[in-house]
Amino acid sequence: MRYLLLLYSAETAGPAPGTPEHAAEMQQWFAYSSEMAEAGVMQAAEPLHGIDTATTVCVRDERTLTTDGPFAETKEVLGGFYLIDVEDLDAATAWAAKAPSAAYGSVEVRPILEIDVPG
Amino acid sequence: MALQSKVAEVFAEEWPVLVATLARDLGDLGLAEESAQDAFIEAAARWGPESTPDKPGAWLLTTARRKAIDTIRRQQRFTDRLPALLELANVPPPEPHRLVDDQLALVFGCCHQSLNTEAQIALTLRQVCGLSTAQIAQAFLVSEATMAKRLVRAKDKIRKAKVPLSVPEPEQLGDRLTAVLGVVYLIFTAGHTAPDGPGLVRGDLCDEAMWLADVVAELLGRREAAEPPVIDVTDDATQRADHADSARSALIDGRAETLGLRALMLFTDARRAGRLDERGELVLLEDQDRSQWDRAMIDQGHDVLGDALALNRIGPYQLQAAIAGAHSSAATWADTDWRSIVWMYGRLARLNPSPVVLLNRAVAISMAQGPEAGLGAIDEILARGHLGDYRYAHAARADLLRRLDRTDDARAAYERALALGGNEAEQQFLRRRIADLS
Numbered sequence: 001m002r003y004l005l006l007l008y009s010a011e012t013a014g015p016a017p018g019t020p021e022h023a024a025e026m027q028q029w030f031a032y033s034s035e036m037a038e039a040g041v042m043q044a045a046e047p048l049h050g051i052d053t054a055t056t057v058c059v060r061d062e063r064t065l066t067t068d069g070p071f072a073e074t075k076e077v078l079g080g081f082y083l084i085d086v087e088d089l090d091a092a093t094a095w096a097a098k099a100p101s102a103a104y105g106s107v108e109v110r111p112i113l114e115i116d117v118p119g
Numbered sequence: 120m121a122l123q124s125k126v127a128e129v130f131a132e133e134w135p136v137l138v139a140t141l142a143r144d145l146g147d148l149g150l151a152e153e154s155a156q157d158a159f160i161e162a163a164a165r166w167g168p169e170s171t172p173d174k175p176g177a178w179l180l181t182t183a184r185r186k187a188i189d190t191i192r193r194q195q196r197f198t199d200r201l202p203a204l205l206e207l208a209n210v211p212p213p214e215p216h217r218l219v220d221d222q223l224a225l226v227f228g229c230c231h232q233s234l235n236t237e238a239q240i241a242l243t244l245r246q247v248c249g250l251s252t253a254q255i256a257q258a259f260l261v262s263e264a265t266m267a268k269r270l271v272r273a274k275d276k277i278r279k280a281k282v283p284l285s286v287p288e289p290e291q292l293g294d295r296l297t298a299v300l301g302v303v304y305l306i307f308t309a310g311h312t313a314p315d316g317p318g319l320v321r322g323d324l325c326d327e328a329m330w331l332a333d334v335v336a337e338l339l340g341r342r343e344a345a346e347p348p349v350i351d352v353t354d355d356a357t358q359r360a361d362h363a364d365s366a367r368s369a370l371i372d373g374r375a376e377t378l379g380l381r382a383l384m385l386f387t388d389a390r391r392a393g394r395l396d397e398r399g400e401l402v403l404l405e406d407q408d409r410s411q412w413d414r415a416m417i418d419q420g421h422d423v424l425g426d427a428l429a430l431n432r433i434g435p436y437q438l439q440a441a442i443a444g445a446h447s448s449a450a451t452w453a454d455t456d457w458r459s460i461v462w463m464y465g466r467l468a469r470l471n472p473s474p475v476v477l478l479n480r481a482v483a484i485s486m487a488q489g490p491e492a493g494l495g496a497i498d499e500i501l502a503r504g505h506l507g508d509y510r511y512a513h514a515a516r517a518d519l520l521r522r523l524d525r526t527d528d529a530r531a532a533y534e535r536a537l538a539l540g541g542n543e544a545e546q547q548f549l550r551r552r553i554a555d556l557s
Contacts, residue, residue, distance in 0.1 A: 001281045088283040089233055090291075111280040 002043065002085045002112035003092040008076040009105020011050060028100040036084065036095065047080035076105060083112075126162045129175045134159075134249035135334070137179050139221035142246075142284050144207055145187055148228065149274040152246060153190060158183035177212050184208055216345040220286055223338050226331075228277065228284035230299040238273035239302050240309075245270055247334075248327045258324055259309065286342070289362065292369040300380050300436065303331045307384050311391070325388050332381035336374050343370040371430055378427035379437030385420035386443035389413040400544050405452040417447045438467040457487035474505035478512055490522040510539035514549065526556050 015021035029047075036042035056067045079101065086092050089109070096107040134155065141151035158179045172178035184207045191204060213221065229242040241259075244250045250258075256266035276282065287295040310324025346367050393407035424440050442463050449455035464480035477500050485493020497516050506512040517532035530553055537549045 088281045089231075090283050090287075093233070109280075113279075 004110045005082040006108040007080045009101050013104040041084045044083040051077045139225040154183040154187040157186040219341045223286045224284045230302045231282050289366040289369040296373040336377040339374040372432045375427050375430040375432040376434040376436045379440045382420045382424035383440035386447045389416035490519040494519045510536045
């Protein structure tokens, strides 16, 4: 069973880049990712640039509208994701709880909707 | 669903077993429930006085499995698994130890923390207790459509997100069981506190909750007895012995608290008749007519609590039950064993540090050692910055000041309590107390 772990946190939460705390957290992320890889559960994982680099696209009446940001007033933003393959929701939430950012942000656990491609 | 008497008779016992077995067979709670329901409908149509099967449980399981296969074929769900499912029709009913696990798994699945509390309650009543959607909707004063939607959403989430229907590992068993007992207690409280609604009498929810606690305690006991003996043959024998030990230990902890909760509910329910006056208003424990209490139920509560305490694993529900038991056995409010109650609240506060528990302890202190000591205990809680906006704390404080003849301080405390709101009956009660002061 595959799940996407969506890592949300306030952009100001967590240690600031350049501080020793930030370096320590990076080590935690590496350790977390290695543990997942060793357990054979990780299929993909990427961190994302900040929301100030985001662009939003929508198509209405056949016209493509491209805007800067979402800049929604949401407190927490998506900072990265892990795609994992584990036994069940308990296993997925256990991995989610181990994410370093879970201590100050939150992790949304979403089951993948598997679509059988006929063929 | 109108059930014939024989069918109704086996329903209570066989429903949770049937749903639990089917849930494991099929890996889908919704389909398990539908097939179980279809099997009972067929039983109602077929069973007569002369034609009841020898083993109703096995008959129901075979019928339900056939119904499930029919449904799958019709809906073309799980078509890839159909060959395996077809085999089900010939699989014998599960062994007793497997059944225990299936039933526990069903309870833990329904009370999984990935579902919201309302959904956990509804699922448990539907899947484990076998209440109909209409009955649950009536009990919680929502429309049947709303309740049906709630149940469908919960079952969908269990299937799509693969919420495990299994007995948790020993490390998680304690937390998971706390969630289960929380659901059971919420069902009980819903039946106990609200006025009786139409149709399903809400008091029935109390019976369902007590039945659930009984079943869970029984299942935990049987599971404990079935923990495999440790055979010392492999290198990792020590590790396995540790695992079996911690599993057994977690199961005993769980059973002690489940029995404690059952005792607490028995003591509380035994006082149902004295709780309200003729006008339907709440009567304080202090003022209740104790002759109205159900003595047989209180005795049963003491028996169950005795069984819990004999396991020697004290926990919050057992302590609350012991406190309720001490009240239930006392001839009057003044005659209550307050010293024991003070001790039990102290113990409870250590397990569950809550200012409200400490406030109850302070009231017990005032009864055991006098109002001065009780007042000191309340002021200590307030000095730590807790319960400043809690009207019962100020009302309790006011009562103690009144007993100490500190009339002005008492009035001020009653007024503080009054200013913090409360329902009309409570407000009237406080105003009467203020009027009586002068």
